[in-house]
Amino acid sequence: MPRISPREFLDLPLRVHSFLTDVPLHDVWAIDLPGGHEEVTLWEFRKDVRTRGWKKIPKATQALLGLRLFLGFIFHLDAPRSAQKSASYVRLLPPDDRDRSLVPPGSKESLFEVVYSFENEMLLEVRNATVHAFLAQALARAPGGYRLYWGIYVKPVGWITRAYMALIDPFRRWIVYPQLLNGTRQDWLRLYCDQPGMRVA
Numbered sequence: 001m002p003r004i005s006p007r008e009f010l011d012l013p014l015r016v017h018s019f020l021t022d023v024p025l026h027d028v029w030a031i032d033l034p035g036g037h038e039e040v041t042l043w044e045f046r047k048d049v050r051t052r053g054w055k056k057i058p059k060a061t062q063a064l065l066g067l068r069l070f071l072g073f074i075f076h077l078d079a080p081r082s083a084q085k086s087a088s089y090v091r092l093l094p095p096d097d098r099d100r101s102l103v104p105p106g107s108k109e110s111l112f113e114v115v116y117s118f119e120n121e122m123l124l125e126v127r128n129a130t131v132h133a134f135l136a137q138a139l140a141r142a143p144g145g146y147r148l149y150w151g152i153y154v155k156p157v158g159w160i161t162r163a164y165m166a167l168i169d170p171f172r173r174w175i176v177y178p179q180l181l182n183g184t185r186q187d188w189l190r191l192y193c194d195q196p197g198m199r200v201a
Contacts, residue, residue, distance in 0.1 A: 002181050003173060004030045009138075009151050014121050015097065016136040019089070020153050023134060026165070027173075029150040031181045036146055036192040041119040042139035043102055049187045056183060087132060089125055090115055130164040132157050148184065150177070 009028040010017060090105045093116060098105055103117035112124035112135065124135040136151040154165060 002029045002031045002178060004028050006151075009149050012138060012140060012149070014136070014138055015116070015118070016121065016123055016134075016138075016151065016153075019092075019097075019115075019123070020134060020136075023132075023153040023155045026133075026152045026154040028152070029177055029181060031148050031185050032142060032145065033148055033185060033188045034145040034193060036188070040139070040146060040192070042122060042137060042148075043117065043119050045139065045188065045191070046122075048191055087127060088113065089134075127157075129160070130157065131155075131161050148181075148188075150181070 006025050006028045008030070010025070088106070090113065093101075093105050097116055100118060101114075101116040102119070103109075103114045105114060105116055107114045109124055112126050115123040115125050115134070117123075120139045122137045124137075126133050126135075132155040134151075134153040134155075136149075136153065138149045138151070140147050140149070154161065156162065
């Protein structure tokens, strides 16, 4: 399983550690990515995957996400509220971080909003009636290639957050995240390991 101890993630020199000081770190995931040239960045990798359209969500994960969206629609869990909008951490981003971000803060990224996107670190945010959560992604050099980290932060929005996380954690930890990270690894292998003449680090 790609879930790891938070200590390794917390030891990385990342902006998220000082930015989300008031938000608990829920868990951390990591996958090793072999090969790649000497200066691959998270920004480059994500851009190349989008350009080639290789990212495919596995059917089991699609079904679970579809069920979550359906229940969200039925119970109005995802309806935008003014309080949620005012709670966005995008408003807390300092001007120098805004200028450094390669994607405009507040831009939509699937079900998330971008807080910031640097060359090797990205912070995404989602807010609804059940949870205020963040996904921090970081890419770092590792023996034989690179390592991709996902740090999941969860800020309670009330009593429902604990119950909601207890309900979804088994699916998230055993199906959704392993499948998504495995798909990410397959995209990396196609980009940096399967092409003739591609130099491997």
